[in-house]
Amino acid sequence: MPARGDHDARRRDVSEAVWQVLAERGFTGLTLRAVAAEMGATTGLLTHYFPSKKALVAYALDIADERTAGRALRRPGGGGLGDLRGALLDVLPLTPEATAMNRVWVGSWDGSLADPGLYARETRRYENWRSRLRPHVTTAVERGELPSGTDVDAVVATAAAFTHGLVLQALFDPERFPPERQTELLDGFLRTLQ
């Protein structure tokens, strides 16, 4: 029986291999064979972890959630528009890591739209994201950084929409939407809210 340390190390290897396959080939390319090749293991070993494609996809989404929750975040502090800006910059593909993460999430949507359990999970994930943006918008209105009478929920949904739509354009056209252009567009968008 392998020592506990070996078990954890193997688990980290599997996670890393799944992530590499996802970032390069997406869910379309996520197979036991591809993960096994990535870690130099046999497909047989992998079937021990993942009895089905569905189990592999669920695990891949767990890893994506973990990496998203565990990533380094900007902490502008002070609340309001500055924090909203920071939270949206945290999502944009401004670094290779953030690009890989977005590529994985975008790739997950096809499967999530087809599976009721994954769909419900993505619906919650979106609402959780909006819930994290909401206090920044509320504070911005209270401070007069945004006009009084601003519809907070509308601004939150609009900001989330703008950001994810910019993610897509940047993923498919990184030359036209390099990091500085994305930041410029975000700042322009935030100015229109004021």
Added chain:
Amino acid sequence: MPARGDHDARRRDVSEAVWQVLAERGFTGLTLRAVAAEMGATTGLLTHYFPSKKALVAYALDIADERTAGRALRRPGGGGLGDLRGALLDVLPLTPEATAMNRVWVGSWDGSLADPGLYARETRRYENWRSRLRPHVTTAVERGELPSGTDVDAVVATAAAFTHGLVLQALFDPERFPPERQTELLDGFLRTLQ
């Protein structure tokens, strides 16, 4: 040898079956077996049309392009902001048909991010979409519907971003984003540009 009419009818059946499978199960669920079952044919018949999964996916994207190009469009006329609004409403999932179309496009991104040819096609598709929006924004500035000095390319990219991001939220949360809410958010967004 079947008459020409039979051939065309069969082709329409195949297209319709591919579209139905895509709209319900996405690219993840797009298999020869699923398409055959949808049209009550044998998988063998389908292999005649599609020698590989890649050929089936390419055909599916052709159908999506055809249906997108062939759909009924709003023609507000007159140019400017009204036409921009109409063009963005044309994209939003406000009807079951538009919802199915968006579901298919969103589902296509995983595969397009993994295949250089499909990726280049999607990059062009995005730029073509922005090119169709651009004249409306230019006219809106010329007429004073948008402030002089407006950065036309920035507004175009921002409007495209907002719209696709709203598509995503509506696909994953149709109860929170019914057609009237989507329209309200679009109108709110357009007001912030003015």
